[in-house]
Amino acid sequence: MAKKMANAFYAQSGGVTAVINASACGVIETARKHKDKIGKVYAGRNGIIGALTEDLIDTSKESARAIAALRYTPSGAFGSCRYKLKGLDVNRAEYERLIEVFEAHNIGYFFYNGGGDSADTCLKISQLSKSMGYPIQAIHVPKTVDNDLPITDNCPGFGSVAKYIAVSTREASFDVASMCKTSTKVFVLEVMGRHAGWIAAAGGMASTEDCEIPVVILFPEVTFSKAKFLKAVKDNVKKFGYCSVVVSEGVRDRSGRFLADQGLKDAFGHAQLGGVAPVIANMIRDGLGYKYHWAVADYLQRAARHIASKSDVEQAYAMGKAAVELALKGENSVMPTVVRKSNKPYKWTIGKARLSRVANVEKMMPKGFISKDGFGITKKCRDYLEPLMRGEDYPPYGKDGMPKYVQLKKVAVKKRLEKPFKLK
Amino acid sequence: MAKKMANAFYAQSGGVTAVINASACGVIETARKHKDKIGKVYAGRNGIIGALTEDLIDTSKESARAIAALRYTPSGAFGSCRYKLKGLDVNRAEYERLIEVFEAHNIGYFFYNGGGDSADTCLKISQLSKSMGYPIQAIHVPKTVDNDLPITDNCPGFGSVAKYIAVSTREASFDVASMCKTSTKVFVLEVMGRHAGWIAAAGGMASTEDCEIPVVILFPEVTFSKAKFLKAVKDNVKKFGYCSVVVSEGVRDRSGRFLADQGLKDAFGHAQLGGVAPVIANMIRDGLGYKYHWAVADYLQRAARHIASKSDVEQAYAMGKAAVELALKGENSVMPTVVRKSNKPYKWTIGKARLSRVANVEKMMPKGFISKDGFGITKKCRDYLEPLMRGEDYPPYGKDGMPKYVQLKKVAVKKRLEKPFKLK
Numbered sequence: 001m002a003k004k005m006a007n008a009f010y011a012q013s014g015g016v017t018a019v020i021n022a023s024a025c026g027v028i029e030t031a032r033k034h035k036d037k038i039g040k041v042y043a044g045r046n047g048i049i050g051a052l053t054e055d056l057i058d059t060s061k062e063s064a065r066a067i068a069a070l071r072y073t074p075s076g077a078f079g080s081c082r083y084k085l086k087g088l089d090v091n092r093a094e095y096e097r098l099i100e101v102f103e104a105h106n107i108g109y110f111f112y113n114g115g116g117d118s119a120d121t122c123l124k125i126s127q128l129s130k131s132m133g134y135p136i137q138a139i140h141v142p143k144t145v146d147n148d149l150p151i152t153d154n155c156p157g158f159g160s161v162a163k164y165i166a167v168s169t170r171e172a173s174f175d176v177a178s179m180c181k182t183s184t185k186v187f188v189l190e191v192m193g194r195h196a197g198w199i200a201a202a203g204g205m206a207s208t209e210d211c212e213i214p215v216v217i218l219f220p221e222v223t224f225s226k227a228k229f230l231k232a233v234k235d236n237v238k239k240f241g242y243c244s245v246v247v248s249e250g251v252r253d254r255s256g257r258f259l260a261d262q263g264l265k266d267a268f269g270h271a272q273l274g275g276v277a278p279v280i281a282n283m284i285r286d287g288l289g290y291k292y293h294w295a296v297a298d299y300l301q302r303a304a305r306h307i308a309s310k311s312d313v314e315q316a317y318a319m320g321k322a323a324v325e326l327a328l329k330g331e332n333s334v335m336p337t338v339v340r341k342s343n344k345p346y347k348w349t350i351g352k353a354r355l356s357r358v359a360n361v362e363k364m365m366p367k368g369f370i371s372k373d374g375f376g377i378t379k380k381c382r383d384y385l386e387p388l389m390r391g392e393d394y395p396p397y398g399k400d401g402m403p404k405y406v407q408l409k410k411v412a413v414k415k416r417l418e419k420p421f422k423l424k
Numbered sequence: 425m426a427k428k429m430a431n432a433f434y435a436q437s438g439g440v441t442a443v444i445n446a447s448a449c450g451v452i453e454t455a456r457k458h459k460d461k462i463g464k465v466y467a468g469r470n471g472i473i474g475a476l477t478e479d480l481i482d483t484s485k486e487s488a489r490a491i492a493a494l495r496y497t498p499s500g501a502f503g504s505c506r507y508k509l510k511g512l513d514v515n516r517a518e519y520e521r522l523i524e525v526f527e528a529h530n531i532g533y534f535f536y537n538g539g540g541d542s543a544d545t546c547l548k549i550s551q552l553s554k555s556m557g558y559p560i561q562a563i564h565v566p567k568t569v570d571n572d573l574p575i576t577d578n579c580p581g582f583g584s585v586a587k588y589i590a591v592s593t594r595e596a597s598f599d600v601a602s603m604c605k606t607s608t609k610v611f612v613l614e615v616m617g618r619h620a621g622w623i624a625a626a627g628g629m630a631s632t633e634d635c636e637i638p639v640v641i642l643f644p645e646v647t648f649s650k651a652k653f654l655k656a657v658k659d660n661v662k663k664f665g666y667c668s669v670v671v672s673e674g675v676r677d678r679s680g681r682f683l684a685d686q687g688l689k690d691a692f693g694h695a696q697l698g699g700v701a702p703v704i705a706n707m708i709r710d711g712l713g714y715k716y717h718w719a720v721a722d723y724l725q726r727a728a729r730h731i732a733s734k735s736d737v738e739q740a741y742a743m744g745k746a747a748v749e750l751a752l753k754g755e756n757s758v759m760p761t762v763v764r765k766s767n768k769p770y771k772w773t774i775g776k777a778r779l780s781r782v783a784n785v786e787k788m789m790p791k792g793f794i795s796k797d798g799f800g801i802t803k804k805c806r807d808y809l810e811p812l813m814r815g816e817d818y819p820p821y822g823k824d825g826m827p828k829y830v831q832l833k834k835v836a837v838k839k840r841l842e843k844p845f846k847l848k
Contacts, residue, residue: 015603293723
């Protein structure tokens with residue numbers, strides 16, 4: 001258990017989303033309501049690096065209005081990082097440093113807002129009480145556009161990217177449908193999702209009963225077959241005059257190689273991808289001779305707060321709030337989750353998961369979500385996705401036509417330790 | 425002058441936009457209010473090709489509700505085409521065929537919704553009275569995301585793409601700012617604009633006095649210098665920790681070659697481009713060693729009705745309405761224009777331009793709109809762009825979280841001619 005009136009540490013980790021700041025808003029606003037139990041909320045500047053380097057942001061210096069504006073501001077307002085703590089046996093110095101910093105700033109609550117890798121970091125922190133005798137409660141706040149965390153029904157961040165991809169695919173498909181008589185017949189949109197095809201699946205939501213659109217989806221879960229793919233596109237062009245293709249960056253061929261492998265790796269050792277759309281477009285040109293256009297949404301998809309899903313914003317906020325409430329109940333080493341109670345009407349409640357069951361576990365799309373031909377989504381998948389994309393939650397706009405996203409003051413907490421810490 | 429109670433022909437031409445259907449809505453709703461003077465509005469299925477092949481859509485079969493929904497539906501609802509009429513001396517058969525079709529369907533009004541190439545087609549039609557003795561009034565309705573038509577202050581379609589690019593650049597910049605400590609430092613967004621840098625300029629609107637963002641713009645008007653560009657990016661990364669780059673597809677090097685030339689050409693003989701973003705990203709990697717991400721917005725930018733500018737939607741509708749009103753006044757061979765009366769407050773009115781002064785003329789960015797270093801926009805440019813991006817005009821959404829764009833019935837008008845027409 002954290003000491004009474006201990007301060008809280010909050011940090012954002014990994015790739016950011018359109019709604020991770022809504023979780024930050026939930027954490028900070030809820031902590032502010034419990035000033036009898038939680039002191040200040042210090043945010044790590046650039047995630048866990050802020051803790052290691054004693055670079056803390058005093059969120060109490062931000063006005064209530066600025067904190068409220070986090071709810072509709074995309075990205076990570078305090079800075080994120082790609083930095084995974086090594087095991088205690090490998091780099092004990094890191095843990096000793098964290099305890100030094102936590103002690104110097106009376107930090108008893110640790111809220112870490114991230115995905116699977118970050119859950120692992122959070123798990124390691126949660127074990128500090130036991131492993132190194134430092135009293136701390138570590139709660140993970142789920143976040144990832146990839147929707148690949150286990151146990152929770154879905155991850156905040158995903159619903160908004162799903163809405164963005166579905167809306168964009170519908171819009172671009174309308175465009176191609178207009179042009180296909182004499183010009184572009186195939187539109188290719190590359191989307192994120194390294195291993196799990198959740199985001200690609202959202203492309204299938206562009207087509208509905210009352211608005212039919214031919215969409216071919218290339219999932220990372222389905223081994224790419226050029227012949228079958230070109231046939232699917234050709235069939236659609238014959239029937240509809242055009243075809244849209246939504247391709248996941250993680251699509252692989254029979255040999256297991258990413259179609260778009262550029263040979264780069266990130267700090268977590270993950271391959272860095274990009275550019276599968278032009279690869280697919282060239283196949284269409286060479287194999288079918290159709291005129292094509294291609295787009296790569298990249299960061300636009302995960303930053304698109306302007307078209308965020310209302311469900312997603314609400315759940316992101318609720319996860320932040322729940323994390324603080326779990327901490328106040330004395331919990332440690334857990335993550336609040338979304339528990340789906342029913343589809344029609346959509347009802348959900350908040351549950352919790354042990355971090356040991358969350359860390360480093362990737363949730364794939366269920367087999368029953370991908371249609372038999374491997375290029376589409378099933379009704380089951382639609383029923384799952386629909387509520388997550390539901391509702392609009394527009395940010396306020398200025399007279400200049402631009403969304404009024406907040407840039408925080410980010411006032412640094414005075415350092416109390418003498419020696420700096422060198423990151424490895 | 426058209427005969428009394430003649431029918432009208434309306435068609436969409438060239439690349440479509442988020443608001444071209446709002447112009448269609450303006451044309452059809454206004455014509456419906458003047459049933460004493462204008463008979464039916466027939467739309468060309470796939471632009472002028474619909475006229476040549478006698479493939480007409482009877483818009484009177486569409487409900488008032490469906491026509492009203494065009495106001496918030498992106499793309500060209502009747503189908504567009506890239507097809508430019510040749511000169512009367514080169515292909516007289518095309519003109520004779522048009523007159524046959526017009527005569528068979530009692531068409532006296534010709535409304536053509538397009539850009540510079542389409543204005544040329546419209547001009548040729550407007551001369552049919554004189555050149556071939558067929559009574560017709562041809563009015564051009566301006567449309568182009570490229571904003572490159574002369575005389576009019578701006579073109580419907582541009583304001584919305586400008587808003588999309590400015591908002592997306594701001595959002596992606598917030599994302600990169602979060603990631604730059606340990607990961608991505610440079611974000612590159614490729615935008616449309618073959619010759620004129622209007623769309624690229626909109627990327628500069630991402631940064632405002634109350635929300636500073638480092639954006640380097642690569643205009644087609646400015647010859648690309650790798651050394652200067654890399655220095656500009658490096659300076660921003662040193663100062664802000666990150667940098668966003670907005671690059672026009674039309675950027676050329678000193679030899680005049682497109683940085684992204686793929687060697688393809690469209691029906692108008694224009695080079696087909698794509699993929700300058702990865703070229704720029706590779707330069708950054710090799711020259712500066714920064715981690716980067718890149719996006720290509722492609723059709724997403726011009727189809728993004730979900731983030732359309734209110735000014736733009738209003739002007740698109742007003743241009744369609746004005747076109748019909750000009751026709752009712754007996755005008756021929758003209759195009760309604762937007763005339764800017766003042767910036768603060770933004771006031772505009774409707775003017776008109778002779779088609780002979782519009783056809784095949786491309787309006788470039790004024791020199792005074794690009795900052796001295798060639799990488800940014802001036803206050804003059806901001807003052808011009810701001811009102812065009814102003815206001816939001818959201819489409820209605822269904823319970824499924826998707827915008828309710830309309831797909832028309834597109835009932836064909838019964839053919840009256842026996843022989844088909846073969847397009848060349």
